[in-house]
Amino acid sequence: MSDYLLQQLANGLILGSMYALVAIGFSMIYGIVRLINFAHGDIAMIGAFTALAALMAADLPIIVVVLAVLLVGAAVGLAIEAVAFRPLRGAPQVNGFITSLAVSVLIQNTGILVLTAEPRSVAFPAFLSQPIAGLPITVDLVDVLIVVLAIVLMAALGAIVNRTRLGMAMRATAENLDVARLMGINVNRAIMAAFAIGSALAGMAGLMWGARYGQIDPMMGFLPGLKAFVAAVIGGVGSIPGAMLGGYLLGLAEVLFVGLLPPEYAGFRDAFVFGTLILVLLVLPNGLLGRAAEDRA
């Protein structure tokens, strides 16, 4: 395999890690409340600015920054659930979609108001941008950490969902809310857990985005958020493994599209992403790992 292709695959893996982390939250939240949280990408933006603030103001060690971003992401997710989703439980789905779009616009514009729309550079500790020596391709330490951390977080998520009492309660609530209540499950707590976990992962993706690309701004969550949503749909929305798979496939496809086709097509990368979505849904209407469509009023 040529070094060039290898480099593209590495880049795709890194981008895919971030898409996957955001896509998981879309799927978890959809799975449990049957609503898409369109403000989910903006939580990544908040995570990126949390990292910036923690690094600038306090010069905290990177591990503390990571924990702070996870906590702030979870807190923002819980706040969105309490303010925008809980009051609408039982209302038609469309109301929830529109409300979450409004929350997204609100977060972005508050960000512009407070932080200005000017992109800012995030100064992560210098050792993170050291290239890994002895490889035929250019990979920095931060890139390796992004991929490793994403895998660790996904493994932890899998353990929580499949092996704990809380995870069992979340799966049961996602499948049948009323019967979950008959079992004694506090469904509000299960729903809050899904929002908190999914949003913490999105915040983490925002930190990674800032660490890899160096610049962040209040609108940065919108397009990657939309693409992560596409990844979740490709994987089969509601399925956590599907979201992971969709995230990596989309990251790889996007990078390979830009890297392998003549440069004049590079401007079409977003069109390519959404074109892929249409193609996948034409063949597999429920996504790669999704279940047959269901409707829960």
Add this chain to the structure above:
Amino acid sequence: MPVPVLEIDAAQVWRGQTHVLHGIDLTVGEGEIVALIGANGAGKTTVLMTISGLLRPRDGAVRYRPHGGDPVDLARLAPEAIVGLGIAHCPEGRQVFASLSVRENLLIGAYLRRDRVAVAADLDRVVARFPILGERARLPAGSLSGGEQMMLAIGRALMSRPRLLLLDEPSLGLAPQIVETIFDILGDINRAGTTLLLVEQNAAMALELAHRAYVMETGRVTLSGAAADLADNPEVRRAYLGAADETMAGR
């Protein structure tokens, strides 16, 4: 009649905009099997949902007497609190968690119990009663047949150690032989000390199993009494047991 476990007093229940229960009175005594029969849409399922807390009465009371405790008004409690008091609701159409394994479905029935040792013992007991659930323990519940899912739904309800078990149409959609098996097991469960409130369209089976019964029509109780007496009542025989109308036949 034995000491009442549950007393419903003039309950008025609405589902959305529809007034479903128009002042229901119903009593279930300790250790009894009480059947609730009636046509589709009479409000039988609504009665069970009102007891387990999925619906709240607009008026009237639902009193439950926990073991040796003072009566509790269930109308004020959420379903997740009511199951903790010892009332398990086995819902219509089984409604097992299809994507969870058989074993997880059983464990989730004991969700509120913290006594791990006793839960493990109860799991063994349920599997002894329904061996098929032991054989299929690791499979997703959605892969079971209808009868197996019914057994799982009953087993799941038993895992909460209920004092009062609410059963909604356990015969629905099952082959007659399986229904026989299920009803035999319900009799065993009752003899082991659990009180049953059984909603059934299959009135013949229900009246055979139950000690007492209530007949419901459009949100009201129209008849009640010993199950054997109701089974002989000409009205009940004509409307619910499929017996030929003798006066018509005589003409």
